[in-house]
Amino acid sequence: MYEGAVQDLIDELGRLPGIGPKSAQRIAFHLLATEPADVERFAGTLLRVKNEVKFCSVCGNVAQADVCRICSDPRRDPAVICVVEEPKDVVAIERTREFRGRYHVLGGAISPIDGVGPDDLRIRELLGRLRDGVVTELIIATDPNLEGEATATYLARMLAPMGLTVTRLASGLPVGGDLEYADEVTLGRAFSGRRRIE
Amino acid sequence: MYEGAVQDLIDELGRLPGIGPKSAQRIAFHLLATEPADVERFAGTLLRVKNEVKFCSVCGNVAQADVCRICSDPRRDPAVICVVEEPKDVVAIERTREFRGRYHVLGGAISPIDGVGPDDLRIRELLGRLRDGVVTELIIATDPNLEGEATATYLARMLAPMGLTVTRLASGLPVGGDLEYADEVTLGRAFSGRRRIE
Secondary structure, eight states: OOOHHHHHHHHHHHTSTTOOHHHHHHHHHHHHTSOHHHHHHHHHHHHHHHHHOEEOTTTOOEESSSSOTTTTOTTSOTTEEEEESSHHHHHHHHHHTOOOSEEEEOSSOOBGGGTBOGGGTTHHHHHHHHTTSOOOEEEEOOOSSHHHHHHHHHHHHHHGGGTOEEEEOOOOOOTTOOGGGSOHHHHHHHHHTOOOOO | OOOHHHHHHHHHHHTSTTOOHHHHHHHHHHHHTSOHHHHHHHHHHHHHHHHHOEEOTTTOOEESSSSOTTTTOTTSOTTEEEEESSHHHHHHHHHHTOOOSEEEEOSSOOBGGGTBOGGGTTHHHHHHHHTTSOOOEEEEOOOSSHHHHHHHHHHHHHHGGGTOEEEEOOOOOOTTOOGGGSOHHHHHHHHHTOOOOO
């Protein structure tokens, strides 16, 4: 509908996840009105991400170097590994400041519908990290949905003979939520996972 | 929270209108997983938009050349000009295929709150286009909100002595809408603008 480059930009923006045609148009005109230097910096960052960002050879998290900041931090407990689906889960857990161990990013979850099987995830790399006996506990922190649960079950069964403690993050009522609005599965989990008040 | 370039990209994306931190993160990881050639094309389009896109010297719409496609199209009626706020309004009207005249893009609407007065809009350029007497009708198609109405009233008063027909797009019930859900102002306009069924 627009001439030349403007329409190209709207088309490119519309291909990004969660951006519809109206948002793409709005962002394109915002960029048209932005200082050229700012747009150049944005374009440069896009290119830099593809060139600079690597994935940590140990845990699979995004990293600037061959090994990420967490894996190369000697203050992080090497005996506990928290297994997550994506790099963004690492960020979410780091925000809680509850966990002082290391991570393993699977790169997704088992999902037959999307054609993702165990071989498509970084499970072989996880087994490699368990071989030297340093790791004593594995916390499985995959998403609390169908795919995440399937992945957790698969991992727990596979790791059972290895003699390490395998745990799963607690399911239950979200803090600050209303009991009334919790779905039945969550409420059921909250009951079965109830804890004695001490 | 992320290392280096990933966080830079999330920050850049988060500055775009309508993109919150969660969307920015989602788009950044989508781009990380995108083919390098596609990201390069996207970055190239961003730079191209700033270099190539001009504004039509006649109507102010976005254009690839000095004069836009509509202003240089001899099949478009030069006697009717439709005055709009933004280039996206031109696209919206073109989609209706109802209008065969030309456009004039003001570049906004009068808004004392945002510090936008008549001198900040392309009104002088509009007067220049009316000087040779070719234009006989001016359709004011600014937005049906406070700023758009103020701009329409300002233009209508200023143009009154010039002897050309100045019209305003009809206000009323949106087609496909529910009368029950129309606000009072719209419903009032629909009454005052009622038309005889022929």
